[in-house]
Amino acid sequence: TEDAPIELAINDESVSAELHYNFFPEQEGEEWKTVKFKNDGEKMTAFLPNQPMAGKLMYYISINYGGKIVELEKDAPIVIRFKGAVPNSVLYPHIFFMFFSMLLANVAGLFAIAKIPRYKLYTYLTFIFLILGGLILGPLVQKYAFGDLWTGIPFGWDLTDNKTLFGFIFWLIAVIGNLKKDRPYLTIIAAIAVLIIFSIPHSMYGSELNRGSGEVTQGFISFFNLLR
Incomplete structure (x- = not known):
């Protein structure tokens, strides 16, 4: 498995975004981690850290545009499962x-x-x-x-x-x-x-x-x- 890229089709330099993630299923006391998206002029990208085979993470995204923050999927985070490479x-x-x-x-x-x-x-x-x-x-x-x-x-x-x-x-x-x-x-x-x-x-x-x-x-x- 490898780090999982999360991409946003946004190239506006005035926009910033953060990727918030945690393990799935979540255990009591675990804190959410945050990674900032990087803008390459065409899109914004952040990476979820590599997990062992069949490991799962859940995540949501927050976008800051002109001081206004929009949170995507915070109430129902997206779940991603990591797997090994299949030939x-x-x-x-x-x-x-x-x-x-x-x-x-x-x-x-x-x-x-x-x-x-x-x-x-x-x-x-x-x-x-x-x-x-x-x-x-x-x-x-x-x-x-x-x-x-x-x-x-x-x-x-x-x-x-x-x-x-x-x-x-x-x-x-x-x-x-x-x-x-x-x-x-x-x-x-x-x-x-x-x-x-x-x-x-x-x-x-x-x-x-x-x-x-x-x-x-x-x-x-x-x-x-x-x-x-």
């Missing part, structure tokens, strides 16, 4: 296989609804792509980013891993159920289930550094914090 050779294939597993899942579901025989082919392809992207490359991404291969059931409650696990189970049932007999309803159920599962932002309950133990556990981030 492109691992990340890009992971994204590719996960994206196409979702695409193929939709095709399989629609073909099953229409009772097009090729739904079985797309059921198998979805399962293969999900294994490659979610169960092989997914843990590698997790390892590079947060230090652990798997933090879902039975080792933890990481939402990303558990979503992949449940998606795998639904498609495993669909594949086995369609091997010797046409059961399009199983593919339809799997397609709908995965669509719902992967509509949940996985970072809502993801890896979080426990500063007391130094271990990576799981922590909740509000859906509204993820939107910002």
